[in-house]
């Protein structure tokens with residue numbers, strides 16, 4: 001009997017201390033946008049219609065990510081209006097050839113994430129590799145525009161979020177030139193991504209598997225405490 005009570009007390013203490021020691025563990029479907037990311041929804045910059053709905057395919061599961069730059073003439077892009085007009089012009093030119101803007105997300109020089117083509121649709125950003133592939137555009141021409149620290153921080157945080165949310169393996173995070181004959185995403189962004197891979201900046205800090213284990217343990221502990229309580233009361 002004494003052992004049961006001691007075990008129940010130890011379990012209870014561990015249960016209380018667990019979130020403090022190891023952090024909380026949201027289930028994947030409850031994952032929110034990271035607090036340090038600023039998200040701009042499509043409705044804030046574009047109308048909701050899809051230019052050519054007959055040309056669009058549904059996205060059936062997400063397993064990979066590809067990073068691009070826009071490759072357009074360098075622009076200062078200092079004001080909100082300049083950034084927005086750049087994204088609007090990309091959507092306009094893509095809509096002539098494709099169903100809508102080809103990228104799912106656009107990262108601006110301030111590190112903010114603009115929603116492009118809704119994620120329920122397959123993108124149009126790497127010929128022959130669009131299925132299951134999230135397209136991210138880093139705004140600017142990174143042969144000339146030096147990627148800003150804020151922009152890179154936003155991009156890397158967002159890549160980590162997508163990897164964790166959709167359990168995307170590291171080898172499935174590619175740049176456009178790693179999949180096709182192209183200079184995209186530009187020299188400077190490619191260099192920054194190579195550095196980030198080496199230094200571990202794209203690594204998810206807590207693996208989803210570890211989170212599931214913690215949740216499982218908390219559930220087990222709750223069951224054990226419940227059973228111990230019943231025994232004590234009996």
Ligand SMILES: [Zn+2]
Pocket residue numbers: 067068069125176182184185
């Ligand atoms: Zn590209």
